[in-house]
Amino acid sequence: MPNTVLIAGASGLVGAACVDRFLDDDWNVIAVSRRQPETFSDKPFRHLPLDLCDADATPATASRTFPRRPTWSTRPCSRNRA
Numbered sequence: 001m002p003n004t005v006l007i008a009g010a011s012g013l014v015g016a017a018c019v020d021r022f023l024d025d026d027w028n029v030i031a032v033s034r035r036q037p038e039t040f041s042d043k044p045f046r047h048l049p050l051d052l053c054d055a056d057a058t059p060a061t062a063s064r065t066f067p068r069r070p071t072w073s074t075r076p077c078s079r080n081r082a
Contacts, residue, residue, distance in 0.1 A: 004028040008052060010037040
C-alpha cells in the first residue's frame with residue numbers, strides 16, 4: 001500500500017511541484033487548494049477545493065474527508081504554551 005501525503009497550497013508553484021514529485025514517486029496525493037492544481041503528471045490524485053482561511057468550511061470539510069479523525073481544530077499551533 002503506497003504512502004499518502006496531504007499537500008496544502010497545492011495550486012501554487014511549490015505545491016504543484018510537490019504534487020508532481022509525490023505522484024512520480026507513486027504516493028497517494030491529497031491536494032488542498034482553492035483551485036485545481038496544474039500538474040505535469042497524468043497520474044490521478046484527489047483535490048479538495050478548500051480555502052484554509054475559511055474557519056467554518058475547513059473543519060467541516062476535514063471531518064467529511066477524514067472521518068476516522070474525531071476532532072479538528074482551526075486554531076494555530078503555538079510553541080509558547082503556558
